[in-house]
Amino acid sequence: MGEVMCRNLVLKGDAEVVGYDVRPEPLARLAPTGVQVAESMSDISSRCSIVFLSLPAAEHVREICLGDGGLLENCADGTIVIDLSTVPPALAQELNTKFAVRNIAFADAPVARSRHAAVDGTLSIMFGGDTEILERVRPHLACMGTDITHCGGPGTGQVVKILNNMLLFDTCLSIAETLAIGERAGVDPQLLVDTLSKGSADSFALRTHAGRAMLNNNYPTEAFSVHYALKDLTYALEIADETGVEARAGKLVREFFNRAIEAGLGDQYYPVVKKLVEGNS
Structure with a gap:
């Protein structure tokens, strides 16, 4: 960058x-x-x-x-x-x-x-x-x-950026679950993403991370990796602890990131957690 x-x-x-x-x-x-x-x-x-x-x-x-x-x-x-x-x-x-x-x-x-x-x-x-x-x-x-x-x-820019990333990571895990459920229920994944992007479920993550990465199983090592995502998520959970917020969704994503690293996926683009949701790793 x-x-x-x-x-x-x-x-x-x-x-x-x-x-x-x-x-x-x-x-x-x-x-x-x-x-x-x-x-x-x-x-x-x-x-x-x-x-x-x-x-x-x-x-x-x-x-x-x-x-x-x-x-x-x-x-x-x-x-x-x-x-x-x-x-x-x-x-x-x-x-x-x-x-x-x-x-x-x-x-x-x-x-x-x-x-x-x-x-x-x-x-x-x-x-x-x-x-x-x-x-x-x-x-x-x-x-x-x-x-x-x-x-x-001072520091407020970091708070906003870190929370931006936590929300993005939470959303990406939800998208991975949505794609897995939809495909197993017989819905074409591309059709699912295209249709959801026209309704209230639309998001930047759906159009970019799902459209460019998850649908094609494209998780390059030169992109924002699981290791980097876990770093930012750790910062977010530290802020949550300091402010007395449970942040259960963030902690669930942390679990998936740690599992991805244990599976040897840590250097890949972080939406690779979809593989864990699908049971492919």
């Missing part, structure tokens, strides 16, 4: 873009678009007034921000750091507090929708932070997304 978002910053924006990744391949692919390659995070800190992060998990964000040679240590006063990753709200709030001591602005701005949306620059971006910072970075966010929602203060 980070690679294509970076590409859109160059192709749709007018700012000079400097990129850094621990892997050389994404930077090599971005070089022809005009992305300049940084040698290290220290290099990014010294060259950039606005830093966007797109990282796999909370531990990576913490290390990049707070670790030795990280952003907190090296960014200049007045730098803006925007985290596009999905991490626990508590971490976003912690980073906001620690960066503020050094006069560095921080906000969380996790993204939603598919990889296709990331490529097209039509992501949904959920912003948690000060309005002034949002308005300063809005032109850059608009290169990556078409819907930018100010969710509130």
